[in-house]
Amino acid sequence: MLCGINPAVAQIPTRDPHTPGYVKATELPDGANPSPDSNGNFIIGPTHHDAPESVVQADIPQGKIYHFTMNSKDSKIYPGIAREPNTFGSPDPANPAKLIVTTSHPAPYNRQVAVYVPEQYVPGTAAPFIIGADGPDNLLFVVLDNLIAKGKVPPMIAISIGNGSGDAQGSQRGLEYDTMSGLYAEFVEKEVLPLVESKYQVKLTKNPDGRATMGGSSGGSCALVMAWYHPELYHRVLTYSGTYINQQWPYNPESPQGAWGFHGHLIPESPLKPLRIWMEVGDQDLFNPNIMRDGMHDWVLANENMAKALSVKGYPYQFVFARNARHVDGNVRKQTLPEALEWLWKDYHLEH
Template sequence: MKMKSPLVRLLSIALVLALTAAPAISQAPPARPTPPTRDPHTPGYVAAKELPDGTNAPPDADGNFILGPTHNPAPDMQPKDSVPQGTVVEFTMNSADSKFFPGIARDPNTFGTPDPTDPAKLIVTTSHPAPYTRHVAVYVPKQYVPGTVAPFIVGADGPDRALFTALDGLIAEHRVPVMIAISIGNGSGDAQGSERGLEYDTMSGRYAEFVEQEVLPLVESQAHVKLTKDPDGRATMGGSSGGSCALIMAWYHPELYHRVLTYSGTYVNQQWPSNPQTPHGAWEFHEHLIPTTPAKPLRIWMEVGDRDLYNPNVMRDNMHDWVVANEEMAKVLAAKGYHYQFVFARNAGHTDRAVKQQTLPEALEYLWQGYPIAGAKH
């Protein structure tokens, strides 16, 4: 047999090393399996009231409700010439100007791999500093009196035109207070290693502090409004990781926010980088934080779909079922005596648009229960 030259042997060794290292730590996420349809009466789920098809839960009732399978838009989700129309002021924010979020990104078509020593951790090596531009849209209702202090709602993944339309009708009907809506775009990407994931899935007060110190002053100056400092007049909302972010904002800063609205909240293990104080990310809300912490002054509206997400990535840690996560949230909120309303939507996927079109006006009305509304009927 002919012996290989030293150069050939070196090239062969280099090729073997390259091939064994190639898959390494980060890789493209596998195709997501179709989530199974869950039955709201599954053993272990919360007991919930079945609603007639096409109807919503009462806006003044706490507890658990099942709606669907039909999801028709609520009347207030349709623009009407007969109600006063708010104005929308828009501006952008650059990462270079932020001391809280200077910007990161994960390389395209990469994700990560579970830590071999801990399946609850995801190792991501393709995340790096990167700039972003953030879009912000501010809804100012026609009824707002310049110079007065107003309540407001902060929403994730903006601009949210559906929210602005709903508020036009609800404010005109005196079902919610005359409020400002601040719809903040994310810093791009999704999940672990991305700017959006860092902002929305991190279990800390950092995002609320970013909003307070960097976004709200711009809102006041750009839209010429004054925002209340009263936490009872401040709400947060969002869907998916934007939903868990909404609760994170209020949980870590209840002196800033008392009202939370979430669609398909990502109360799962998606935090990155890992934090030993909350090693399971937002799964910790129902696993440890809410059960072991004295009740906070929060009012919460939540929704999940029967075909919501289930293990959408490479982790198999039993902490990536959105339905179970939201069901567990309802359990622990009830046990601690919170004012909350939980809606399980039949025939609905993740952050289902039709469900939002059906429920958003009622959800907002529930959210603002107990807050003074000028001209409201009592």
């Protein structure tokens, strides 16, 4: 999703990964991915071919995929909001970083949840798992089938959670994904995971080292928000075109820059957290695509700043700058997701 784009002002330039001020990165041969054994900054493309693990392989064990629906009336945490169609908001004349939205109101929603259980899961054992935003994500399930069969990642359960509808400020999706707090992680912990365990007779690990989050765009920043505010729940984060910009709503003076604050001050000024982070951004990713002019709406710069902040602080991370790639680019995902997941779980040891 394109995070509140106004097409009339969406002029998206192609960025050069060697722009002054960007992180120094290793340029890989066209079509190559960084090694899952390596940390740091890498440049890929311009050609993007599907990794073998992104394609269904009929001769390996296939996990089971289950679906269920959650209704807003059953949620104590997210009863539901929506922004009126074809409306956005206006910047506060006194503060360009604050968007005033007058067309958001209570509204019901349904969300779809898909659960992948690998064939190798042993009933009764506590399984590692990954939470995905904007689900269902069928590519994730295919990749996990292939990686698990090859022993490149542990047998894990994947829980791909649909958003509550809409996009950006004033929407249910925006409220869930762009809010700088632990609330969404708490919603998953209290309202989603118990349903998964009871419906499908699986046991999910309580060990944060065996729990990962992932997503693209605002779902990507949400993945980091979940782990940042609840590191006792999640240690692993994977993001495509993360919305590390100022998109939080309602405005909160405690986090006035929204997710831009991650690289602006939170990561630099906070003690090191036990997080392992994989990130990607495209050379044609989003650039100031709405009516706010606060200097905090460049997705490429935001992700470059993230890589810089993570490096300085000493986090284990891998950052991929993709040439010839747009926002949450599907071809890039099919090229890189297997390597990204292998990198993300590289240091994990199965529980016994």
